[in-house]
Amino acid sequence: MNMLSEEKGDPLVAKIEEIHHRVISLSDLITAEADSLQVIQEAGEVRASLDELEKLVFERFSRECFLSAMDKDALDVGDLLVVLHRLFR
Numbered sequence: 001m002n003m004l005s006e007e008k009g010d011p012l013v014a015k016i017e018e019i020h021h022r023v024i025s026l027s028d029l030i031t032a033e034a035d036s037l038q039v040i041q042e043a044g045e046v047r048a049s050l051d052e053l054e055k056l057v058f059e060r061f062s063r064e065c066f067l068s069a070m071d072k073d074a075l076d077v078g079d080l081l082v083v084l085h086r087l088f089r
Helices: 003-008 011-031 036-060 063-068 072-087
Strands: none
Touching (some): 011 036
16 A cells, blocks of 8 residues: 555545555456456455445545535545446446
């Protein structure tokens, strides 16, 4: 994991970094034409991590706060969650 997230101790940053690592791993498996079972298992791990990220986000930012804080960062995080959710449905 990134030193920055470990220093801050921010679970959201740590989870995003974990997801990033898992997505890269999944991409590598697909590029290497790995065994289908490996690809499916890694995709499942990505999906589980995305679910955990979603829970962390909504624990930190209540739905009302999240929707009322429509600055650029909130929109970017919201857009990212929507895209990732659709990707791994």
